[in-house]
Amino acid sequence: MPRPRFASPQTQAALTALVEDPAGWHHGYALSRTTGLASGTLYPILRRLLEAGLVEARWATDDEGTGPRRHLYRLTAEGRAVAVARAAPVSPWAPPRPAQARP
Amino acid sequence: MSVTQRALTWSAARLAGSSGELVRGLVAELSVVPEGVERRRWLRGGLWLVVREAGRMVARAAGHPAALVVGAVVVGLDGLGTSDDASQVTLAALLVGCALLGAARPAAAVPSAVAVGSAVAISQLAQLFAAAALGHGIAPVAGSTGVMSAVGLFVLVLPALLAARLGVAARRRCAGRTPAA
Numbered sequence: 001m002p003r004p005r006f007a008s009p010q011t012q013a014a015l016t017a018l019v020e021d022p023a024g025w026h027h028g029y030a031l032s033r034t035t036g037l038a039s040g041t042l043y044p045i046l047r048r049l050l051e052a053g054l055v056e057a058r059w060a061t062d063d064e065g066t067g068p069r070r071h072l073y074r075l076t077a078e079g080r081a082v083a084v085a086r087a088a089p090v091s092p093w094a095p096p097r098p099a100q101a102r103p
Numbered sequence: 104m105s106v107t108q109r110a111l112t113w114s115a116a117r118l119a120g121s122s123g124e125l126v127r128g129l130v131a132e133l134s135v136v137p138e139g140v141e142r143r144r145w146l147r148g149g150l151w152l153v154v155r156e157a158g159r160m161v162a163r164a165a166g167h168p169a170a171l172v173v174g175a176v177v178v179g180l181d182g183l184g185t186s187d188d189a190s191q192v193t194l195a196a197l198l199v200g201c202a203l204l205g206a207a208r209p210a211a212a213v214p215s216a217v218a219v220g221s222a223v224a225i226s227q228l229a230q231l232f233a234a235a236a237l238g239h240g241i242a243p244v245a246g247s248t249g250v251m252s253a254v255g256l257f258v259l260v261l262p263a264l265l266a267a268r269l270g271v272a273a274r275r276r277c278a279g280r281t282p283a284a
Contacts, residue, residue: 029132029145039129039148044155047125057128070135071128 006054010037012086014045018055018075019083025058025072046073054079107146108133114153119210122156157214164211165218173200174222181223193223197259198266205270212267220263224256 006015013035018026020034032042049055053076060070075083104112108130115126129149136145164170177200180193201219205212231250 027132027135028128029135032145039132039145040151040155041148043125043129043148043152047121050121050125057124070131071124 005052006049006082006086010035010041011045011048013037014042014049015054015075015079015083015086018073019080022075022080022083025060025074027070027072031073049079054082105146107143107150111146111149111153114157118153118156118160122160126153126156160211160214161217161221164214167208167211167215169204169207170215170218173197173204174219176200177219178222178226182226194259194262197223197263201263201266202270202273205267206274207270209271209274212271213264216263216267217260220260221257223259224253227253227256 006012014031014037017031017034028039028042028046031037031046032039035042037045046055046057050057050073055073056076057071057073060072111126111130115123115130117123118126126149129145129152133142133145136142165174173196177193177197180189180196184190184192186192197219201216204215204219208215228250231253
């Protein structure tokens with residue numbers, strides 16, 4: 001049986017991170033931090049999502065006050081639908097959360 | 104700026120289309136990636152991304168019908184030629200073919216040249232491994248039919264790149280001479 005597209009845990013982690021703020025624009029480094037994915041894994045995923053029309057990208061304009069111009073990514077309407085349908089509740093690639101201090 | 108960062112910035116400027124855009128986006132993030140282990144990981148990932156994207160471009164260029172024809176002609180001449188001049192004829196076909204590919208599709212000149220230049224080496228390696236799989240043995244040392252000899256044929260990428268660049272230059276020169284309509 002063929003594997004459904006965008007079903008890998010890494011892609012699901014990226015979709016989950018993007019859908020947390022579905023209308024907002026996300027930076028690559030912030031996505032990498034949220035998902036725990038290395039840049040060499042995250043960016044090919046973003047390219048596939050861009051090619052499939054699930055994500056759109058743009059360069060931050062100078063008046064957005066983000067310092068040097070950075071590339072931003074956001075889910076499209078189709079991407080939001082796919083992300084909501086496929087998003088994993090907890091990403092297995094996310095960095096471990098700091099342990100709670102015991103009383 | 105580290106050597107890795109320089110290499111990444113240099114590659115990002117040379118990769119075309121969406122691949123280049125993606126790598127430039129990764130490089131732009133360096134303004135916020137903290138120094139140290141984190142930054143080194145980010146740069147390593149960037150280099151891996153460049154290798155992947157360059158591979159995709161070469162694979163896409165190799166799949167173009169014109170590149171397939173040139174590659175097939177070069178491999179065919181290399182395999183069928185029996186005269187003393189067979190190698191020179193193969194090299195001439197490679198040079199002319201890559202120059203034509205460069206002139207026809209300047210944006211894909213480099214990946215096309217890499218694809219065509221690698222064709223003979225890949226074909227010989229495939230034959231060697233097929234022979235080994237069929238139980239005919241394989242010569243792992245340098246020699247006329249050995250793996251090292253086949254790997255050495257990747258050097259043909261260099262003249263292929265040069266020819267493609269000349270093709271691109273020739274096209275630009277011709278375009279510059281064309282009178283405006």
